[in-house]
Amino acid sequence: MAQALGEDLVQPCELQDDSSSLGSDSELSGPGPYRQADRYGFIGGSSAEPGPGHPPADLIRQREMKWVEMTSHWEKTMSRRYKKVKMQCRKGIPSALRARCWPLLCGAHVCQKNSPGTYQELAEAPGDPQWMETIGRDLHRQFPLHEMFVSPQGHGQQGLLQVLKAYTLYRPEQGYCQAQGPVAAVLLMHLPPEEAFWCLVQICEVYLPGYYGPHMEAVQLDAEVFMALLRRLLPRVHKHLQQVGVGPLLYLPEWFLCLFARSLPFPTVLRVWDAFLSEGVKVLFRVGLTLVRLALGTAEQRLACPGLLETLGALRTIPPAQLQEEAFMSQVHSVALSEHDLQRQIRAQLAQLPESASGPPPRPQARLPGAQAIFEAQQLAGARGGTRPEVPRIVVQPPEEPRPPRRKPQTRGKTFHGLLTRSRGPPIEGPSRSHRGSTSFLDTRFRSCF
Incomplete structure (x- = not known):
């Protein structure tokens, strides 16, 4: 099961450190005037040039053209080719097109x-x-x-x-x-x-309904779901966390509520957001499981964290080289967690919640699992309200006229030489050649237009 979580981690030693783009309270409040901004806008960051795992320029241009084509016919694309959208999101939306793609994926353009x-x-x-x-x-x-x-x-x-x-x-x-x-x-x-x-x-x-309200009821439910997934996918890590007293509410809210914006290098944050807006909250669980495995996946790592503070420190100080976008997202997408598995676990944990819990109960049914579900819900709402977005009209040709049954020539008891001889003589009984030719597919199509 550990292999399903991508245990073989690719860690190139020459990967650049993008940790300077993390937005934390401990960062400097006033940058020096001589420091330049990297390609993401962070002053003094180390992402001025693409790293070794960054795709080449010609591949980026190809992806840009694919996204331009898909977004130009968005309703048609989402109706017929969502799998292509999902795979392109997993590869990463080109930086030049995120402003165009994110509102389309989450349905904000319709709102x-x-x-x-x-x-x-x-x-x-x-x-x-x-x-x-x-x-x-x-x-x-x-x-x-x-x-x-x-x-x-x-x-x-x-x-x-x-x-x-x-x-x-x-x-x-x-x-x-x-x-x-x-x-x-x-x-x-x-x-x-x-x-x-x-x-x-x-x-x-x-x-993420129920995440940002006064009671945060959905966060508490997802914390229990996360621990249940740890118990199933990473049992040794789950046992260690229980032994040292590290519950999910000590580290998970910062990850999920901020969509990992404060916990990962910024290039990786953008890749997580691309996948999250496409596939929904399932991506957050996959990222969280990957981070826990990177921090505590080996016996040596767990032995180095005998207490609560050491374990929390390990979860918050994963080396940036292990969080490089291409290698990290490859591990995230290999986590053995489907939408069906997640919903089943949510139902199981929802049934175990105490009835005396304060605040409103979680409503996981209000959460839509990604861009496709949001698109379908908005299409349905638009159809009911009479404001359905215009979609390309599909023209269906009328059915062709049925062909008359073709008469089989009388060849019983006759040789092939005899058939050749008869073909040079008077025509055999049956429809004429010109009549038979008029029942072809092309003639039928053209005749049906008049």
């Missing part, structure tokens, strides 16, 4: 189209003072080394303030959750504020 002017009204309205104060205290913590969020008066922090404020007004019963900050910040690195807002809405309400 924005169906609610014109909503974001502008929310952005211009005054926010709740309680939430505005909390959001204001968190702004400087979101990727402080990214060029968008360096200045408190810059467009990055101000856009983040508007997006988070708009969500508290859009869903006042949920308000603001601190983990929404890094999620919205990553969206703003790629999208305008309005599109980032609707993507945030889809993540909070469709991909």
Whole structure:
């Protein structure tokens, strides 16, 4: 079972360290003026040039052309060729096209189209003072080394303030959750504020409902599901975590709530998001299982972590060389966890929840498993409301006229030489050659058009 989780890890020694792009509170608040930004916008980062595992330029151009073709006919693509979309997402969406692809995958473009002017009204309205104060205290913590969020008066922090404020007004019963900050910040690195807002809405309400509310009931349920999957897929690691007293709520919320934005090198974060927006929460479980195996998968690693603090430290300090995007995502997609397995485990854990638990019960049925389910739900909702997006019209030709039965020549008792002799004489009984030729496929098609 350990082999199903990709135990043979490829670890090239020359891989570059992208850990400087992690957005943590311990990062420097003021970068030096001489430091340059890498290709992702992080000042002083080490991703100025693509690493050894990065695909060559000609392959990137080919993938870009495929995505341009798929997104140009998005409804047709999702209706007939979703498997191709999923495989392209696993390979990684080209950086130049994430702004185009992410809203399509999560359905934010439909939400924005169906609610014109909503974001502008929310952005211009005054926010709740309680939430505005909390959001204001968190702004400087979101990727402080990214060029968008360096200045408190810059467009990055101000856009983040508007997006988070708009969500508290859009869903006042949920308000603001601190983990929404890094999620919205990553969206703003790629999208305008309005599109980032609707993507945030889809993540909070469709991909991860119950995660960012006041009770976080879905997070607690998924923590139990994660431990059950550990027990099945990594039994030795599960036993070690129980022995040292490390429960899933000590490390899993930061991973899942922030979509690993604070836990992985930024190039790998983007690859995780590509797959997550395509396949749903299943990807988060696969990534979490892969991280636990990388940190505690061997007996030597577990012996080096005799207590709670050492184990948590191992989970949070995995060497960046093991988190390089290509090798890491290859292991993630090899985890033996299907959507059916995940839903079965969710139902099992949901049945074991105590009835006396405080807060509302989790509603995992409200969570849609990825882009295909979201597309189908929006198509169905559009058909019921009379605003179904226009799809290419399929023209079906009328059926062909049935051919008359062909008469078999009378050849019984006659030799082949006799047949040749008769063919030179008067024609045999039956339809004429010209009549037989008029019943061909092409003649029938042309005749049916008149």
